[in-house]
């Protein structure tokens with residue numbers, strides 16, 4: 001990559017930081033064998049000999065190369081991050097598929113292509129489902145590039161939710177010393193966060209689906225406000241949050257459920273139970289841009305107690 005690819009005003013520090021972040025992210029993806037095997041199997045099931053394939057957000061080029069190895073006749077791979085172009089080209093050359101893959105640098109929504117594709121692959125599944133823009137990207141690609149009857153991977157994205165106990169998150173702060181920190185505690189309680197250690201989550205009731213988006217027929221703008229789920233008989237002495245996570249259906253019978261496996265991480269929304277024993281719980285959430293609002297309503301013997309929380313930040317990363 002020449003230096004002309006770098007924005008004016010970018011310092012060498014910015015450049016190194018950008019490259020490091022990009023490589024670390026792609027490394028995380030390539031190390032995720034559960035994800036890799038699921039995508040490999042889905043592509044194997046969907047590609048035919050001579051298929052024309054479009055890979056949007058090709059990253060390292062992994063699915064473009066996979067498609068050719070599994071029989072595709074021609075692949076167009078689009079990637080908007082210029083730092084990745086030498087990586088993609090090396091990967092293509094190392095796997096001797098150079099003649100069959102055309103690499104395009106840019107945002108897929110601004111790219112013009114001729115002809116239609118039999119298969120479109122787009123792994124821009126965000127940790128919180130829609131935060132990497134998979135819906136508008138896939139909607140645009142389906143309209144402009146998919147042949148009638150063509151296949152897309154993934155075909156749908158859902159968010160599931162369940163009341164849970166995070167083992168490390170009990171009691172107020174600061175732990176072990178008798179000082180007041182109501183303000184800090186309320187900031188923490190009003191900030192949703194990503195759970196990096198899944199083994200710390202104890203799911204307390206059957207997971208329910210908050211939303212499912214069929215990527216072939218998705219309507220824009222995406223409606224992600226006022227999503228809700230209910231559970232009966234939740235253990236109030238244990239519950240301290242509602243956990244949400246993504247399930248991506250890649251193709252028929254091949255799904256990635258991020259709760260137990262893969263490098264994607266679930267999110268947690270703090271709730272506090274106002275009753276003792278067991279109570280019913282209704283959880284309502286609006287995921288709008290950077291603002292997240294959630295309400296937990298506990299109901300016991302006909303009495304309802306609700307609590308709403310609003311976060312001005314999107315989900316942030318804390319260890320857990």
Ligand SMILES: C[S@@+](CC[C@H](N)C(=O)[O-])C[C@H]1O[C@@H](n2cnc3c(N)ncnc32)[C@H](O)[C@@H]1O
Pocket residue numbers: 029030056057058059060061062063078079080081084106107108109123124125132137
């Ligand atoms: C999660 S990574 C996936 C990389 C690779 N496909 C894989 O599965 O290992 C998503 C990639 O898509 C790229 N991307 C996101 N939106 C894009 C768009 N609209 N057009 C082109 N590339 C895009 C990002 O720069 C990133 O490299």
